[in-house]
Amino acid sequence: MRATPASSGVRTEIEVTNTYERNxxxxxxxxxxxxxxxxxxxxxxxxxxxxxxTGRDDAVIGSKDMGPVPQVPRVYVxxxxxIVDRK
Known part of the structure; x- marks a missing residue:
């Protein structure tokens, strides 16, 4: 997981590797x-x-309307x- 300050919020990237034997x-x-x-x-x-x-996704989270964008964002899970397929 990575969080980077952006002008309109915090750009967040997430990756998860599937260690199961099914989707x-x-x-x-x-x-x-x-x-x-x-x-x-x-x-x-x-x-x-x-x-x-590995599944990946990203999004800009938050906004500058919430106040100054964190320059050292902390990420919490x-x-x-x-959810594993039953097939």
Whole structure:
């Protein structure tokens, strides 16, 4: 996971490698904070990741309307839920 300050929020990139023997979908909720009150949240859905492969997604989280964008953003994984195919 990577979080980089951007002009309109924090650009966040996430990667999850499927270690199961079947396709898996991952629900990952994260929060980005600066430790001073600025906090933004997002949920990523990495769908149908094949066994041994890596699912990736990215998004800009938060906005400058929330105050100054954190220059050293802290990333927290609030929830990580794998959903494995039953086939």
């Amino acid at each position: 898996a979908t991952y629900s990952v909720q994260i929060s980005i904070a600066d430790g001073k009150g600025w906090t933004a949240y997002n949920r990523f859905w990495l769908q149908d990741v094949p066994p041994g492969k 609030d929830e990580f839920t794998p």
